[in-house]
Amino acid sequence: xxxxEEQLNEKSPSTANPITPAQFLSWKxxxxxxxxxxxxxxxxxxxxxxxxxxxxxxxxxxxxxEPWVFDNTKY
Numbered sequence: 001x002x003x004x005e006e007q008l009n010e011k012s013p014s015t016a017n018p019i020t021p022a023q024f025l026s027w028k029x030x031x032x033x034x035x036x037x038x039x040x041x042x043x044x045x046x047x048x049x050x051x052x053x054x055x056x057x058x059x060x061x062x063x064x065x066e067p068w069v070f071d072n073t074k075y
Contacts, residue, residue: 019027049055050065063070 046055050057050061057065
């Protein structure tokens with residue numbers, strides 16, 4: 001059992017390649033750009049689907065696209 005513990009200790013994260021703060025910031029900016037691009041694409045597709053009438057709108061989307069539905073002056 002002692003040999004197994006020594007092998008586990010040898011595979012510690014201390015052997016990993018350290019990164020510089022500049023490399024980390026570069027990676028973080030790239031990841032945030034990818035995330036925002038993915039969200040923008042999803043929002044664009046959702047807007048196209050709403051315009052085509054293929055998906056059900058939530059309350060906010062319905063209020064923005066068809067405000068006459070919320071007109072309470074008749075009551």
